[in-house]
Amino acid sequence: MRRIVLALLLAGGLLGLPLSPARAAAPDLSANTHIFYYPWYGSPSVNGSWRHWQQGGHTPPADIGSDLYPALGAYDSGDVAGAVAQHMKWIRQAGVGVLVYSWWGRGSYEDTLVRRVLDAAQAQGLKVAWHLEPYEGRTADSTVADIRYIDATYGGHPAFYRAADQGNRPAFYVFESLRVADWSALDQVNRDNIVLAQTTDTTKIAHFSGMYTYDAIAGATAPGWKNASDYARQHGLVWAPSIGPGYVDDRAVPGNTTPTLGRANGATYDTEWANALDPATGGLPTWVSVTSFNEWHEGSVIEPASGTPPAGHGYQTYEGAYGRTGAAAETAYLDRTKYWTTEFENRRAGSPANLALNRPATADSACAPSEGPAKAVNGSWTGGIGDKWCSLGAAKWLRLDLGSAVTVGRLVVRHAGAGGEKASWNTRDFDLRTSTDGTTWTTVASVRGNTADVTTHAITPVTARYVRLDVLTPTGDGDRAARVYELEVYGR
Secondary structure (H helix, E strand, O other): OOOOOOOOOOOOOOOOOOOOOOOOOOOOOEEEEEEEEOOOOEOOOOOOOOEOOOOOOOOOOOOOOOOEOEOOOOOOOOOHHHHHHHHHHHHHHOOEEEEEEEEOOOOOHHHHOHHHHHHHHHHOOOEEEEEEOOOOOOOHHHHHHHHHHHHHHHOOOOOEOOEHHHOOEOEEEEOOHHHOOOOHHHHHOOOOOEEEEEOOOHHHOOOOOEEEOOOOOHHHOOOOHHHHHHHHHHOOOEEEOEEOOOEOOOOOOOOOOOOOEOOHHHHHHHHHHHHHHOHHHOOOOOOEEEOOOOOHHHOOOOOOEOOOOOOOOOOEOOOOHHHOOOHHHHOHHHHHHHHHHHHHHHHHHHOOOOOOOOOOEEEOOOOOHHHOHHHHHOOOOOOOOOOOEEEOOOOOEEEEEEEEEEEEEEEEEEOHHHHOOOHHHOOOEEEEEEEOOOOOOEEEEEEOOOOOOEEEEEEEEEEEEEEEEEEEEOOOOOOOOEEEOEEEEEOO
């Protein structure tokens, strides 16, 4: 049983927020929103006996180890045509494109259900990533073997998730990664897979591809999120903070002292989503991970909970969530998730328009310390004639690290004339190149004889992490300096 030990206060006064419709067009499913999914439940009718529902000494089906009661009752994770099919429909209704499957090792109960869940996910257009749980005896070496096993065994299934903007690599979240001190074995697989550590401690992720938090309480105040996000962005890593609607595990762990976090009629969930997307607390993230779809023991679920649960057990309900009552309240968190996934996708498409803004930049040289490569990505090209990258020498190249592989469809170069200097100092001949690894480069645009102050280059969309400007002929009047006021990169 996961035991969260932080006692955190709910931030913000968001009580009573309405369920607003999506404000702009967005994908039907957000491939950047992932939700933790638990396939560990069993019942006598399907499994032959109860599994998990009895946690905490309870007697299903009316009495279960949860403070909320499922709308589907004490279901079985092997009931693919019934419960699992309905789960996939609900996840789709929530606008979530990727479920993160709780996996407990080869041959485990959860492993035996994988193919059926993949099939059910495929039927709704969903993808499946992986939550590698801390089974007894798990080590770094066994985790490497597990990743290879999952890739080989399930990687050919159409519902097997591969991150399109991360080199089409599968994603593995490693729960309680801090239990293992030395993860150097991951170097065998982390080039071809995205492997995330559960932490915000950037000193503990040397062999990982990024970080997530899982904790459904911490999202209310986002401790350490800004630092983790900034570090991930600077080092080209994935940042996938976890958010949830609340936390309560009193019935699953009777007598425990674990803090709880009330739902506050939906205000908690809104606060955590807002923290995930707010630049002040680390947004925009690479992904948002939702804790959870159906971890009933911890009360962090967005799966519909019964509005009329079995009497006499003290179950909570979603009554009043976002102003909803009765049957309408049961799906309130699905619909609110859809609102937020749409908001997330709209912000990704809109606010980070210039993907190069303030990204790490390097160059062959600079005319002066005040004219280094960072000046070409600071967004201040109208700030005066000194606000530029200037390079003297033979090579004359400027290179940007976008932090992760993204889709690039348009590049803009603002030359000397755009900053108020002589138009004759505009870059005459240059190439624009992209790369996924910083080693192999593809030329996406070549310009010869340029006289324009600003050049815009619409290219066939390409996946790239690095962008490079190679200056061949700096200016048209014999001046040997290369001058670039801004190099901008856009997804479209």
